[in-house]
Amino acid sequence: MRAGSVLVLTNDRDVTADVVLRLLHERQVPVVRCDPGIDLHMGAALSAHYGADGRHGTLRTPTREVALDDIRSVWVRRPSTYAGPPGLGGEDRRFAADQSSWGSGGILASLPGAHYVNHPWNNRAAEYKPAQLAAARRHSFRIPDTLITSDESEARRFIACRSGAALYKPVWNTPYKVDGEPRAVWVRPVSEHEVTPAVRACPHMFQARVEKAFDVRVTVVGERLFGTRIDSPDLDWRRRQDRMTCTPVDVPDAVTRSVFAYLREFRLVYGAFDFAVTPGGDWYFLECNPNGQWAWQPADITAEIARAIADRLEKGGNP
Template sequence: MWVRRPTPYDGPAGLEGQARRFAAQQAFWGAGGILGSIPGAHYVNHPGANRAAEYKPAQLAAALACGFQVPDTLITNDPAEAREFVGSQSLGAVYKPLWNSPYDPGGKAHAVWVREVHDSEITDAVSVCPHLFQAMVPKAFDVRVTAGGDRVTGVRIDSPDLDWRLRQDLMTCTPIGVPHSVASAVSTYLAEFTLTFGAFDFAVTTTGDWHFLECNPNGQWAWQPTPTTDTIAHALADQLQKGHAV
């Protein structure tokens, strides 16, 4: 079974308020519960596994345990703690959201990108909710590693931006080999979260060190070069047709 970001059900249009929310929740726990408990099904990925693997704190903890290099990270809602951490990073620090929450002030959709942050910018507004601050990686380029079953592919991403998603029309993508140590850690990480598929992001330094940034268990991949997407598509098809690799 291939689970790829199903649209949440909002309830019947003819209902409003609590009645509509009640119907939507019943559908989520009813239909969602059925889809997540089919006997003998091979999930790519199981919706419960997807959800568990989307928490960034869990990702970072698992990445360290699996052998990845992980930048020093602080998750806090304490402004003083945040300022101290950011100010102590000799190469600088970045801020990134813990979740891509919908954000549309004035009715216009906005995205919150990863960006450099300085201690002087941190205000008491940090106390409203948890924030993720991370040591800046002196990267030469980014890499997207896509794992499907036992197949791992890598794409080097060269972009003028800290967050390559900001202006994708300016980035270039070329296939790149994945070091054995990274591929082995990817396999261990997938097993830790019982995932069959995962899209991993790395920052690679001039000295060749691969730093784990995050793993999207439902990441997009069709934007990559054709030879890479062909490999990923066949890997997913093989999983759905044959089940677990032997």
């Protein structure tokens, strides 16, 4: 087991991270928590030197200081985006934000010997919905028939061929506001008559509706897998989580094999898979969030996932 600190990159409102941090504290594992997109403009500092004598550097926060070579593992949880100093505006702030992302972000993604859960570049590669669907097919998952297009005629034809049993899903959960109020874009049924020339503005994802008996979230940490059955009155169970019930569920062997093959392709340590399960017992892959939330699950499963993450971070190196 490698010595050194665990670096947790996340925002200060991330209560999910707190569950794991408490476990690491109980184990007396030193932890440095930092939200680089915010903290590096609020008193924290990051420096790295590269030269003939090697590479060394330091991350300093208001409460901790750690040598970059002494970081055993990095948990990339939910850090804020690099937005630049709030005192700047316009092009200056955009320039500073880009320099921070490529500079500070590059340093924190290049710590030699550190174990990443997950590496931020692997997270990014695995977040593209088209890449997810292509990988799911390669690894023998069932997937719903899907169209991603900005062509309104193609969209109408796709929906019409499914007798109205088609859904719209965003390809990315972009923050969206109406009259200044945040609005979520949920999965919803769509008819061909709803498709307008506005589709041309950007790619839209349309998918055949799976007649499901229930949903399943499969959370994977390293070689450990946790299955949760979700029963909800809503098409999109995330919409009203107070209406859903969650119970443990066994994951079929074939699905398990595909899950681990998928994670290996994207070089992920952690993944949150969503499936729709039909009355006949067929499991349809919907997506894999490489950094999905997990603390909403039943207390015993949440505790097991937290321990699995803490184990990976504590061990460090390359487990």
